[in-house]
Amino acid sequence: MFGLRFTTLVEAPLTVAFDVARVLGRPWPAPLDEVESVRPHSDAHTGSGPGRRRVTHSRRFTPTAEGTLVEERVEVVGGLPGPLGAVADRVLRRRLERAMTAHLDAYAAAAADRAQDVVQVVGAALVDGDRVLVAQRSGGPYDGCWEFPGGKVEPGESDLSALVRECAEELGVVVAPEAFLGEVPLDGVVAGGPRGASTMRVWSARVVSGEPVAHEHTALRWVGVDELDGIDWIAADRPLLPAVRTLLTRP
Ligand SMILES: Nc1nc2c([nH]c(=O)n2[C@H]2C[C@H](O)[C@@H](COP(=O)(O)OP(=O)(O)OP(=O)(O)O)O2)c(=O)[nH]1
Numbered sequence: 001m002f003g004l005r006f007t008t009l010v011e012a013p014l015t016v017a018f019d020v021a022r023v024l025g026r027p028w029p030a031p032l033d034e035v036e037s038v039r040p041h042s043d044a045h046t047g048s049g050p051g052r053r054r055v056t057h058s059r060r061f062t063p064t065a066e067g068t069l070v071e072e073r074v075e076v077v078g079g080l081p082g083p084l085g086a087v088a089d090r091v092l093r094r095r096l097e098r099a100m101t102a103h104l105d106a107y108a109a110a111a112a113d114r115a116q117d118v119v120q121v122v123g124a125a126l127v128d129g130d131r132v133l134v135a136q137r138s139g140g141p142y143d144g145c146w147e148f149p150g151g152k153v154e155p156g157e158s159d160l161s162a163l164v165r166e167c168a169e170e171l172g173v174v175v176a177p178e179a180f181l182g183e184v185p186l187d188g189v190v191a192g193g194p195r196g197a198s199t200m201r202v203w204s205a206r207v208v209s210g211e212p213v214a215h216e217h218t219a220l221r222w223v224g225v226d227e228l229d230g231i232d233w234i235a236a237d238r239p240l241l242p243a244v245r246t247l248l249t250r251p
Helices: 014-024 082-115 159-171 235-249
Strands: 002-010 033-038 042-048 053-064 067-078 121-128 131-136 150-152 174-185 199-209 219-224
Touching (some): 002 082, 014 053, 014 082, 014 174, 053 174, 121 174, 121 235, 131 235, 159 174, 174 235, 199 235
Antiparallel strands (some): 002 067, 033 042, 053 067, 121 131
């Protein structure tokens, strides 16, 4: 019995990191059965391995400021008892390590490549003391819903440059991004891409120059922690609220 753990940082949004991992599968021939799958956060598969062993392969996808951190665990149980079994386990372990390392390099490159075709959205949780700025969308499918100021990242643009540019265009202010708060999958079609492929990545930020004015939204509001839940948010944004609440209540 032994276990292996691998971590890979993928320059791709959560959804792309997850979907590409699923397409590529794993670098050994025996198929595994799915135990669970929570797109785009985790999956686990199990099945028979060589020499009457049982193999379980689980993956967890975590958003970070730099990209998606993919943690993989391969657990191998069973096999021959005694010293012979220990030797066989060592050989299999080395084979799996080599195969997984090559596989993960190819995977990271494929996911980064695929990410080029998926338009990303960035959002700013602009904080002033114990309040955060929310903006009411004007027109389109989310007309009247509230959101974080932000928008689509342009080709070749970094997430943070897009965040600063969008806040300047939408609110007429200069902002300084601070902490990465999280990433949520967007259900809809973004910029004509595949449905459900894009995500929004949100940072906390502060206004360093100017006073926010609604250039593109119907209205702006500074809200406190008690008002957060009652707002008619775009549904995709709700999973970010615990992180925003923490921002507003920290001493
Ligand atoms: N800005 C923003 N967009 C969000 C949020 N939640 C959410 O699902 N979205 C979706 C709505 C849109 O499909 C997409 C953002 O596109 P956008 O229309 O705001 O982008 P943009 O400012 O670049 O707009 P445009 O130049 O194409 O008009 O992300 C949010 O909190 N803020």
